[in-house]
Amino acid sequence: MLLRIKLFSLFALLSVGFSQSLMNAFGIGSPASNSDAASMGTSPMSLLPSFQEGVSISNPVTWSQLNYTYLSGTYGGQQSEIQSGLIKNGSTYLQQMQLIIPIKNKYAFGLSIAPNTNRRYSVIGVENSVDDGIYGDSLTVRKSVSGYGGIASLKPSVAFPLTSLESMAITINYLFGSSRGITSISIDGTDYIQKEQDIYSGTMMQLFFHSKRLKYKDYGMGFYLSLESALKPLSVNRISHQPFEDNNESGNHDGSYYSDFPDLSLIPDAIQSNSIGEIDPFEIQVGLDVNIRPRLHILSEGSHWYDRGDNGHTVSVLNDKIVSLDQISLGLALFSRRLPRQILNQFHCRGGFFAKQYTLYHMGKRIDAKGFSFGFGVKFGVTDNQIDFGFSISQRDGLDVNDELIQQFSVGISLGDIWFIKRRER
């Protein structure tokens, strides 16, 4: 029962707390990244090993390298500044919960829950004076949109060997969740408000591949590949409520003494519309892990994500959506010793550079983000428990706001235990 309560609490926490951004207002929101703290130190893609030598906590094909079962949680925060810090938005949130069970260093099973997209936004338009030729007057109009919520993903994964040098993993990604959107148009000081709710469902499948076959001179090399496609493209069930004139300035459609218009008792049922295949993504990720010296790795990866959905941007408040995302990164990781004797040898150190490019569907506009990241992790305990810290600073250009500075941090804790190991009988 206690476990259920705790898990329920985690579900609830996953649905709140994201930092708002203009990017989150496009389409179904902005894709979440950096789902674990160790990966944040080197790359936003999480494909290459950064948790421990040969292991990425977000890449199931590497989990068979683990010696212990892990329960891992990541907590993070984000702050974005635009207009040279005049406008700041920030919040902290639970990024991921994950259970990883390696089996006899050959197989692995895992289950994780993490945010998939973030739809937290608060955007205010420019105040305009609109001349009305029919009425012969002039109105002061200002539109604003805000929303919260997003899509979460529940991901069971299995990993298994293909050959002695190759292994593979399959992840099924169940997408679910909901978000609320509020559009408010202020006309001469009176707000006209409409509220909407979007309910999401979809299923993706992701294949992971790892090969240790590549070698260059004496350098050990790991090749990583990941492909993701939709088994059931994301559909959005939109519930649109009747707009209302907020006469009592409560922000809600209510009022008994000084009622909003139209009267609450006479409003019709909300309009429901189902948009099937709103998002139909395909993603390819490629990574190379080069072991240049003992415990020292160069990590390089790239990815291309694009949306094949043809429903455009029906649920977007900005009448546009992110249609593709390309990422590259280059990182360096120095892992701890297997059996450290000094405290410094218990540390994993990570750092890297990355670049992202988003493309908007309707405007065709490209949004670039460049940044660097760094982090470290500390092992403790006999079961290789680990605490990881990751930091990331990036600058995003291309939106119709001035340069956006984004700072992120993540703290992860991974607790190990021995499962599926035959113990000596006493």
Added chain:
Amino acid sequence: MKKLFYAFPILWIFIPILFFSCSEEPIPYELSEGDVISFRIDPNSTSYFRSYQTAPEMGGLSELYYGQRDGFSEIYSLVEVYPVSTPFFLDTTYSSDSTSYYFVDSIEDVTFSLTLVDSSNSQYHPVLSYFSGDGDTTIFLENESSFYTVNSTLDTIGFDSPISSTDTLGNVHFSFGATSLFNNYMLDATRLNSYTFKISGDGETDSLVAFTNPKLEVQFSRTMEIPDSTWDSTWVDTVTYTARYKLIIVNPGEWEEGDSTFSIGRAKGLKSILRFNLDTLSMLPDNIIFKDADLYLKCDTTINSFKVFAYPLKDSISINDIDLFSVEQMDTTALEFIGATSSTVDSLLILNVRDFVNYIYLNQLTHYELQLSSSPANDDPFSIVTFINDNTFKPYILMRYVATN
């Protein structure tokens, strides 16, 4: 395995962080415009504007009338008065606390009075009659009775001519002595709570006279006695009956409407039905809200202020079916609108019909007819306002809606 979950609470230390370091400021951005759209609906071949005559509804007005006015052949008022305090004063055995008793020794003086609104009408003396059949409380119904339904053949008792007086503020009052009438007729019905009077003009009243504050005052001698005591006390007390129901009876006569006009007037029983073709509303996008919807009417004369009630009809009606007493308005306050003049320069009367338009848009009203009538709040219930519907001006509706998407 338990160890894993015992370690779990470590994560809870992060939870308080959720409530710190959070800030949220709206981001300025160029959002889409064109969200406020206006359009105009003019009459077409299915539209009509037609007045009709029904029984005048003259109850509940603040002022009462008697006398004459052009276009109306008979005008008088009915008033039912009711005691301000409970009518225990006539109960000779009334005891307040079982330790003392009150006795009414005699009726000293009874007066019915009223106050003229305009003191310059003091030469027009009213005539007062008492409906001796007071046991029938259905002599009139304030909201339903009219010239066509009040029974003028009921037994009445007339009063002597009134005495006029002017107070220090210059107000003119008329008082009718009613002591003998009260002792001879009304006292028999001492347990009755109310009495009904008719106030009309005398034969020489050739003008419309407005009055207020009709009341009946009864002065009586009262004695208080304490049992087993020789002490008693006697004094004169007064009980006042004020108007509980007020109704103006007027013979509206017949109204001849012009071909290119339509009219409303309370005392004349004039109302109008307006029909615009509002099919356009069903073609508007979903999830819009009307910011404004106004019906523009033009009067044939300059008016200073005039308030109009506008109701949707209970059922759809054809122009050929509009006849006396045949039209029912919807019985719902949620669909009640009040319009008022906003401009006297062009004699435009602008009615807010946003509720009406919105309910048609939301398919909660399926017909487009709107009934106009004069509001009781208008100063002169006898006035008639005529609206133009010709080549110089035709009624129209302006609408403005907000599309949030």
